Amino acid sequence: xxxxxxxxxxxxxxxxxxxxxxxxxxxxxxxxxxxxxxxxxxxxxxxxxxxxxxxxxxxxxxxxxxxxxxxxxxxxxxxxxxxxxxxxxxxxxxxxxxxxxxxxx
Amino acid sequence: xxxxxxxxxxxxxxxxxxxxxxxxxxxxxxxxxxxxxxxxxxxxxxxxxxxxxxxxxxxxxxxxxxxxxxxxxxxxxxxxxxxxxxxxxxxxxxxxxxxxxxxxxxxxxxxxxxxxxxxxxxxxxxxxxxxxxxxxxxxxxxxxxxxxxxxxxxxxxxxxxxxxxxxxxxxxxxxxxxxxxxxxxxxxxxxxxxxxxxxxxxxxxxxxxxxxxxxxxxxxxxxxxxxxxxxxxxxxxxxxxxxxxxxxxxxxxxxxxxxxxxxxxxxxxxxxxxxxxxxxxxxxxxxxxxxxxxxxxxxxxxxxxxxxxxxxxxxxxxxxxxxxxxxxxxxxxxxxxxxxxxxxxxxxxxxxxxxxxxxxxxxxxxxxxxxxxxxxxxxxxxxxxxxxxxxxxxxxxxxxxxxxxxxxxxxxxxxxxxxxxxxxxxxxxxxxxxxxxxxxxxxxxxxxxxxxxxxxxxxxxxxxxxxxxxxxxxxxxxxx
Numbered sequence: 005x006x007x008x009x010x011x012x013x014x015x016x017x018x019x020x021x022x023x024x025x026x027x028x029x030x031x032x033x034x035x036x037x038x039x040x041x042x043x044x045x046x047x048x049x050x051x052x053x054x055x056x057x058x059x060x061x062x063x064x065x066x067x068x069x070x071x072x073x074x075x076x077x078x079x080x081x082x083x084x085x086x087x088x089x090x091x092x093x094x095x096x097x098x099x100x101x102x103x104x105x106x107x108x109x
Numbered sequence: 110x111x112x113x114x115x116x117x118x119x120x121x122x123x124x125x126x127x128x129x130x131x132x133x134x135x136x137x138x139x140x141x142x143x144x145x146x147x148x149x150x151x152x153x154x155x156x157x158x159x160x161x162x163x164x165x166x167x168x169x170x171x172x173x174x175x176x177x178x179x180x181x182x183x184x185x186x187x188x189x190x191x192x193x194x195x196x197x198x199x200x201x202x203x204x205x206x207x208x209x210x211x212x213x214x215x216x217x218x219x220x221x222x223x224x225x226x227x228x229x230x231x232x233x234x235x236x237x238x239x240x241x242x243x244x245x246x247x248x249x250x251x252x253x254x255x256x257x258x259x260x261x262x263x264x265x266x267x268x269x270x271x272x273x274x275x276x277x278x279x280x281x282x283x284x285x286x287x288x289x290x291x292x293x294x295x296x297x298x299x300x301x302x303x304x305x306x307x308x309x310x311x312x313x314x315x316x317x318x319x320x321x322x323x324x325x326x327x328x329x330x331x332x333x334x335x336x337x338x339x340x341x342x343x344x345x346x347x348x349x350x351x352x353x354x355x356x357x358x359x360x361x362x363x364x365x366x367x368x369x370x371x372x373x374x375x376x377x378x379x380x381x382x383x384x385x386x387x388x389x390x391x392x393x394x395x396x397x398x399x400x401x402x403x404x405x406x407x408x409x410x411x412x413x414x415x416x417x418x419x420x421x422x423x424x425x426x427x428x429x430x431x432x433x434x435x436x437x438x439x440x441x442x443x444x445x446x447x448x449x450x451x452x453x454x455x456x457x458x459x460x461x462x463x464x465x466x467x468x469x470x471x472x473x474x475x476x477x478x479x480x481x482x483x484x485x486x487x488x489x490x491x492x493x494x495x496x497x498x499x500x501x502x503x504x505x506x507x508x509x510x511x512x513x514x515x516x517x518x519x520x521x522x523x524x525x526x527x528x529x530x531x532x533x534x535x536x537x538x539x540x541x542x543x544x545x546x547x548x549x550x551x552x553x554x555x556x557x558x559x560x561x562x563x564x565x566x567x568x569x570x571x572x573x574x575x576x577x578x579x580x581x582x583x584x585x586x587x588x589x
Contacts, residue, residue: 022284046280052284084272
């Protein structure tokens with residue numbers, strides 16, 4: 005196996021990244037930081053796939069190509085999120101989502 | 110025999126080409142060309158589904174599911190894809206009326222058809238990565254469609270909420286996909302199914318299934334992940350709302366059926382679905398009672414109907430699947446219908462509040478008739494398709510021994526009747542501000558659209574046998 009890091013370390017890191025990302029989304033009061041946390045949570049999934057790839061003896065090419073496709077997909081979603089961020093800032097003059105409270109019940 | 114990709118081609122072509130129509134001179138000519146091109150492309154896809162040998166006939170011909178390197182098509186996928194295309198056709202035609210009132214970016218039809226491409230790919234995907242990419246294609250087009258009207262601040266606010274929640278859900282789904290890959294070493298549905306069946310302790314997979322349920326539950330608006338639904342449905346354009354509640358919410362149901370019946374067919378897991386179903390229908394109905402905005406009321410009713418549909422999925426019997434598919438169909442016919450009509454009334458009255466809609470339906474002729482039929486079908490009044498499907502749902506819950514769920518479903522239906530009748534009463538009321546005003550008149554070619562949907566509601570309510578027989582074949586294919 006041509007892998008540097010052991011599976012447990014990689015998978016543990018991916019779990020930690022997921023936790024950090026989800027915590028960031030819940031706790032931050034800025035849309036920008038929320039988007040960064042979202043990216044961290046996304047990459048937790050990618051790292052987790054890669055950790056399983058590293059565990060397999062053949063370094064499964066399917067898993068590796070899937071990660072590339074997933075990264076590209078997330079980049080598209082990220083572009084739209086940033087467009088929303090700019091639009092929200094121009095319209096509301098704030099990027100604090102807790103200040104957007106006109107729609108309730 | 111048309112291939113799996115054939116119905117996708119017209120949709121994709123129209124999505125890519127329709128922005129070029131902005132070069133046509135004159136607003137109304139441009140609009141007519143765009144609307145016509147989109148509707149024709151959608152009709153072509155539908156024709157390819159329905160043509161002899163098309164995907165819709167897979168279940169009837171008794172063929173096994175068609176599998177390929179990335180797709181997996183059986184009766185279930187074909188049924189949902191046809192449903193989504195039908196809703197898209199209605200939405201394309203109705204968009205003409207909405208777009209005539211305001212000049213929207215020429216990307217409108219393009220985004221709508223990209224969303225439909227995403228939906229189609231979700232229904233035919235055969236592995237989890239394709240499913241995820243298709244789901245993101247649908248979501249990203251939806252993000253853009255929600256706030257396509259730049260003047261509407263509230264739509265932007267709803268869009269921000271939807272964006273954040275939907276992205277969290279995507280990351281949960283991605284993580285659950287990675288876990289399933291870790292347990293089974295593959296992404297394809299059939300290989301995962303075989304690997305899970307071989308496992309001596311399948312409980313490890315349950316974590317992945319739980320994450321996936323939460324993720325897709327977020328996206329399809331199940332309680333407790335529903336908070337974005339009323340905001341987004343209320344503030345989007347009427348055709349976009351019709352598409353979201355008529356077609357996109359069905360994608361969540363489809364994926365849950367796939368996960369709980371094709372990937373991990375474990376009866377013990379379906380208790381979670383029963384709980385989600387109970388919470389979703391109860392909260393949706395109770396919250397709908399309190400609304401004064403007609404679109405918000407109808408969005409809470411959409412949430413409630415997601416709960417009813419899940420009841421059939423949770424029961425785990427063949428009857429339950431048939432009932433869930435039938436209910437998805439009756440909801441996909443009636444909900445776009447009432448959203449379209451509500452949009453017309455709101456435009457005539459200048460407000461979406463129920464008080465200002467008093468009497469606006471009087472003298473509306475065919476429009477009011479179809480609105481009333483749609484609302485009664487949602488309220489499951491006998492003779493309409495909503496009644497037959499909900500009757501089967503409750504029967505399936507009884508059959509599966511989920512007595513409490515069936516009784517809760519009956520109680521919820523009674524609550525539902527209360528607010529649907531309130532809307533009808535408002536529209537037909539003699540007293541009221543709008544009572545003296547002019548009744549809503551649609552151009553005669555557009556009146557045909559709500560009428561056609563209403564006729565379908567009546568048709569499937571009066572003679573459901575052929576449809577039920579077809580759905581039974583699809584359900585048999587799923588478990589076999």
